[in-house]
Amino acid sequence: MRILAFGEVMLRLSPQHYKMIDQTDTLDMSYSGTGLNILSGLARNGVQTQLLSVLPDNPVGRAAAATIRRLGVRDDNLIFDGHHIGTYFLEMGYGNRPSQVTYLNRSESAFCQTEISESQMKSALLASDLVHICGISLCTSKTARDNAMRLAKLTTELSIPLCFDFNYRMSLVKPDERDSLIEDYKTILKEATIVIGGKKDLTLLLEMPYDAENEPIETLYQRFVAAYDLAYFCGTEKSTDHQAKFVRGFLVDKSQVVFSSHRAVTTYDRIGTGDAFASGIIQGLIEQWSLKEIVEFATTSTQLAHTTYGDSPILTKKFIQEKMNDDDLEVIR
Amino acid sequence: MRILAFGEVMLRLSPQHYKMIDQTDTLDMSYSGTGLNILSGLARNGVQTQLLSVLPDNPVGRAAAATIRRLGVRDDNLIFDGHHIGTYFLEMGYGNRPSQVTYLNRSESAFCQTEISESQMKSALLASDLVHICGISLCTSKTARDNAMRLAKLTTELSIPLCFDFNYRMSLVKPDERDSLIEDYKTILKEATIVIGGKKDLTLLLEMPYDAENEPIETLYQRFVAAYDLAYFCGTEKSTDHQAKFVRGFLVDKSQVVFSSHRAVTTYDRIGTGDAFASGIIQGLIEQWSLKEIVEFATTSTQLAHTTYGDSPILTKKFIQEKMNDDDLEVIR
Amino acid sequence: MRILAFGEVMLRLSPQHYKMIDQTDTLDMSYSGTGLNILSGLARNGVQTQLLSVLPDNPVGRAAAATIRRLGVRDDNLIFDGHHIGTYFLEMGYGNRPSQVTYLNRSESAFCQTEISESQMKSALLASDLVHICGISLCTSKTARDNAMRLAKLTTELSIPLCFDFNYRMSLVKPDERDSLIEDYKTILKEATIVIGGKKDLTLLLEMPYDAENEPIETLYQRFVAAYDLAYFCGTEKSTDHQAKFVRGFLVDKSQVVFSSHRAVTTYDRIGTGDAFASGIIQGLIEQWSLKEIVEFATTSTQLAHTTYGDSPILTKKFIQEKMNDDDLEVIR
Amino acid sequence: MRILAFGEVMLRLSPQHYKMIDQTDTLDMSYSGTGLNILSGLARNGVQTQLLSVLPDNPVGRAAAATIRRLGVRDDNLIFDGHHIGTYFLEMGYGNRPSQVTYLNRSESAFCQTEISESQMKSALLASDLVHICGISLCTSKTARDNAMRLAKLTTELSIPLCFDFNYRMSLVKPDERDSLIEDYKTILKEATIVIGGKKDLTLLLEMPYDAENEPIETLYQRFVAAYDLAYFCGTEKSTDHQAKFVRGFLVDKSQVVFSSHRAVTTYDRIGTGDAFASGIIQGLIEQWSLKEIVEFATTSTQLAHTTYGDSPILTKKFIQEKMNDDDLEVIR
């Protein structure tokens, strides 16, 4: 099974020891992006993964590529061009203090400014059995959106299944671009086989009617699957009980809606936890587990991703399964 | 609005990674003191702040001044004299392990040994609209107490409002000095406009009669406000519910007692959290919010100060308000 | 009071900041082992401690010895031989993520491969009032087991009280060695005065019959004490309440079973917490406290050991007692 | 004496331990710029310093301001606007390995994109006795160049002495902008009182004729001083002797050319060493030392700046003078 993901890789800079930026002279550096994160989760379990992305043609871009390979993702389809990489500062929260994210000039990044040629796309698609596109690429620049739309079209033409992730960020979109953006979202949803998202994506972005009081959430999900003729729709829902937080996953196909158990969440590094869920779903589909097993595995994957350093999932299938089967496990030897 | 604080700045040395001193070869260094902490919280929000203090006339004193400026506090009224700075080791607790504080020879510090001249005080007061004095200065040395008492007197003479913080530490006071200390506390309270403290300060230090069973805490607070003719009295109260901890603030003026909600506390670094409350109260008074808004803001400030590194508050008004308005907030972008 | 412990010292390598091994280029290094851990806890309180162990005759072995001395344990009976030290990687868990332990070639370590001579043993026993042997030495290699059995025999011959710790690790034992191992466990239990263990050791390893539904756990413990004519048997039991975890200790002598209170557990570094309990029990027996005091102290010791860095207990008796007497204590000054 | 400097402040990110970027996950963060560096050197010696610059209006910009204050430079004239800060990666060399600098998207920085109003300039000039402008501002963007030119003009109009630093970087200038850039350099040189530069600036940028074989360098320098009617021209010259490196400074006024001794250079962090020279010259002029003393002090300042961490000079006048007077000094107590 060979998975291709398309998406931006950003430089993440983060103070250590839960400090704010102005309290430190040292930053942890890593590289992150939805596509990379999902592939990272799959790569630890024998799945062959490829990232189609654009990095600056300088030592910073090459360091990003080194990190990508270190995570187990192949670098054959990385394009080196330009001089800038999208950068964000993450001031990690602690306990009930929220994390704070500050972006530096993302729109001028090599990824957002470089047109990818059809031949580059075709070469990447050639050896792929599944393609993942992240919706955030539609929001960050015109060039990135065009690249994403052309890739989605090409993927469909080559009859390769497409996995699409809403990942809609209202704050990144200018009001006058909103309508055309929704159109593009709808276009790409029609080409997708698997979609990752949540209630808000359906009701706020797609503006599907939904009366929470009188309709169970399951039927909303099923209407969405039907409307876009999807094989699978999945995502997570959060809840709290006193001071404790919980997450559960859902996985919908044309005939049923399956939920995981509510799993307790303890948070060390919360960015990227949604990507761990997506990665778990794809892993499960590859493994051809039952829907119930898949959603429980993916939810355990997201539960654990709250507790690991960095945005990219780094636990193996075996580790996740041991936790899934024994939530009180304290030491794995 | 220009705030002057008078107080000692100590060198804080702390092992990383929650280690005890004998487990490490590396220490985090910072500089801390009630006056500095309160100013630090105000300085991030456009308030002009000045610290009146004494630091050793050597590279360590100058490094302290660099930290003070870094926090946004002006250094014009720092006096450099002597060779020693009060030092404390903090072994940070984790979870239900308490933190441990060890003082090295505080009484010989430049702050505790240097008399501040009237002209130095006047020069500092000249450009101040509010003065904060911390009660701990009354407890650490005779020279420091004399400095504090003279400054309080001068402040009153110049009709500048005085904010006084009990901060009484019984362990620092010799039994035979207790009576004269209480007298000085009472003298300074009579000159104060705003006082920060708690029930124990009133009943144990000032020996106000109080029958907890038959009198609501509100009336004790109001009796204190009346007795010393204060504009405001404020402080925090703690509570626990199973394994969870909570804090709520109170703010009293001549006509009413206002409480904040009970806010959940998760602790990373607990030293200085009271100073964050005081800072929040002063911020709110400057902003002329309602008492209810002020006490909720100050309590959120102290809630968050439990989760940030170091003794000095470092979050902005905007950050605190986002948390205050949405306690479940996970990421600020 | 002079305590001798016999046991392996391993090199512990651990990523910082809760990272997995493949996320880091830096490792924390420490040295650990049940015998060393127990002595470490005692050494901070004026007990004279000695470790009988074998370390490699190279800079790594000498660094281990430096750590042993740093913990307060004497190095007179350390034997330097061979070139290898047992090594384990610890990927510390966070919140509800379990820790992961990976052993590198423990069986070839100097400890597991070096026969200790009778004269070396006698020299170590000469100045000892109590001897501790850890059951794990019986499981790791034939040479280590022979050393342990000979030492136990010699200890008994010299009428020195023997403290034995089950510490049975099924995963380290080959099926065809199980029977002879159980025989050796039984032999050593007969020579022991104090035994540390738990229900599973009695029912699974020793195969004592026990019907949990119809027999209180107390009588199982008492049957074990009687069967092996022990002075004391002790251990811990875990429980959970919603998301909170608790531990309580038990201490059994020939006439009674005493339990501590259930103490809440917050975990930073969970390896070695059992050794902190054993250390607390021995401390209490040396101090000749009541059984109730001893077990409460030992349980507080294990409660706090969950919150400190490293496998070896490093808190003083005074610190543990302050926590024991005030579980809400936040700062010790 | 009050000094105002105008110039960009960049974010400097640098691996520790002389590593290349792709060898590390941790970066040292500091903030740097010619104007800031020169002020930093002056600020440690009682000179009142102000920086006129533009920083992004986000936590990164505020962290830059905190660093600026920490260095002793006032923040009253910092303008917060936009979202980006110029960023460079520095891979520090070791021994005879050169350092490597990689810029990320400098031209989109807040400094390069924000027009500074005349009133902001006037407000900054109001309390200044000397103004420093760095030539690099002329090279990085059209807006920055316009700001610099307008400020120079205003400075002259207000009869404040102007110190100008060539700092010409050919690599930053597009060929078709070169002619207009040279014109602007000439314009500003005519307004300057003190100029910092070197032979190449005169012969390559200004295209002054010079026959190195038949004309001593002194007369070239003097021709330049005469041509632009400067009070002072100064700079440094490098030389090597076997594997040892040396630097000497020159200082030229209308009547003489004075050289320092050749001082041996050992390099830890070489960026910013020229700024330490400029800072030393200005310090000496303020102190009204002889030209010989000034150039020796400035050259010792640059010699030592090769050995200190960071781009900004951080040694006091006293430290530099002790070294100047005893080049073999090993410990200052």
Place this chain on the structure above:
Amino acid sequence: MRILAFGEVMLRLSPQHYKMIDQTDTLDMSYSGTGLNILSGLARNGVQTQLLSVLPDNPVGRAAAATIRRLGVRDDNLIFDGHHIGTYFLEMGYGNRPSQVTYLNRSESAFCQTEISESQMKSALLASDLVHICGISLCTSKTARDNAMRLAKLTTELSIPLCFDFNYRMSLVKPDERDSLIEDYKTILKEATIVIGGKKDLTLLLEMPYDAENEPIETLYQRFVAAYDLAYFCGTEKSTDHQAKFVRGFLVDKSQVVFSSHRAVTTYDRIGTGDAFASGIIQGLIEQWSLKEIVEFATTSTQLAHTTYGDSPILTKKFIQEKMNDDDLEVIR
């Protein structure tokens, strides 16, 4: 051009800040081996590289693989088996203090204990245009030697050019194995096309007669090339001048002996510098430069490798060439 290297990958553990092991609680971790090092140097310049090696089948082995990929080397031919990795502690020297290396139980490593099957070898050779074998594999265990000999034979049978590196370590070889080892060295030399070594390898290991007084070193080299019918023989020679150290390279083919210039050496991390030379030679041969250019490039590569962190070369061809062409270069922008 596709290069395959066969060799052990060891875990390198090293204190920071030039400390000895017993002075630290933190270790830098990396992975190293002659084969990996040579490939690392080539991988930064577009050469496709593959490592044939055996790593333990646990998180440590997988972390090693992550590092290998991070260096740009493909992991397709890594074999995961066993539980141990060869480990060495490096206490880095400083100035004229030598570094100290301590091995932990290398002979039990997965690499030294695992037989590689013929099909695994063939699969690795399939896509290779050049094979590198390191002589150290012949010295560390019987299994490793057998693997190396069989691979050399297979390489020759498939007519793939073989590059062989003496890397003889007398200390690793037992006296009674010396004769058979020399035989194996001779066998493999006969199959080699390119050989890396030095005078001692020829005179001490191969026992070639050489009278240093009466024969120039060049003819010794040429006799060796002729005796084993090599295409190329190359290596480095050291010299000192007062306190300065120098290195020069030699490259010999059937018709000539070419030397590089003497290049000054400043040392930060000296392990692996020979591998940087070998890497430079192979790079040059791939690029089809003149022998003179090749040896100068390779010598600059080894010169710079003394100044970079870690055993594996990490500088690009461009960086090395800039240094080669300007030895005084201080900053690359």
Place this chain on the structure above:
Amino acid sequence: MRILAFGEVMLRLSPQHYKMIDQTDTLDMSYSGTGLNILSGLARNGVQTQLLSVLPDNPVGRAAAATIRRLGVRDDNLIFDGHHIGTYFLEMGYGNRPSQVTYLNRSESAFCQTEISESQMKSALLASDLVHICGISLCTSKTARDNAMRLAKLTTELSIPLCFDFNYRMSLVKPDERDSLIEDYKTILKEATIVIGGKKDLTLLLEMPYDAENEPIETLYQRFVAAYDLAYFCGTEKSTDHQAKFVRGFLVDKSQVVFSSHRAVTTYDRIGTGDAFASGIIQGLIEQWSLKEIVEFATTSTQLAHTTYGDSPILTKKFIQEKMNDDDLEVIR
């Protein structure tokens, strides 16, 4: 052989990465003192060492004791009293930048304020074959001087050889104490067997007449040995050759003056290098080497101590001898 040293142990705080104090938030912590340093050098080679000192009775004092044990020095004669430890900040120099030392309130330390009883001294002397007293104890406080003088007297009475180290620091002595101090120096010199010092101690402190032009240094040394009837006098002399620095040692007995070779010095951490020399001399006397061997070993020890981290020597006899015998040695395996 059992050595007792008497001397202060100070807390050393030092920024990492050659930073100045105001550039860092992290400090390296160690504990240091002439007596401890000398013992540290001896302890690594099988010499039994004891330190007689006073440490504060708090966690900082106990952490100092842990470091002392870690260095191999016994803690039986450490006295815990008071609350303060002498503290110094070391800003390590780099290349030709001098290091800078800042003392915080040394005179109030537990060591300087605590009288040691005669029984404590006798108990320490009981098991000692040689006693070392450092002259710096005579300079830091009246109490410390009295302790030193009484210990010297007691040592002589018990016929234990006394080793005395001038270590005179003019800056620590008030002018009006100088005369009585010289008297005490002379008293203790008369009791000494071995003295460590240099030319300045003889000519400036003891005011021995010396005409450098007309008298070889050897005869000055010999006159000193004769005057005080010493068994040995020894010390080091520095020289420079271009940019290179050298040290040579001298060792004088009643009949001869022996010099070591001039050994090149490369400096990483220069504090404590004199103590490494003293330690080497004592080691050699214990080993009963020839005077020539002893002084060469001690000089190599001081040469290497310039290159190791911390004030306390940490290299073994074997390491020093390998360097002594091969000054070009690059790696010890």
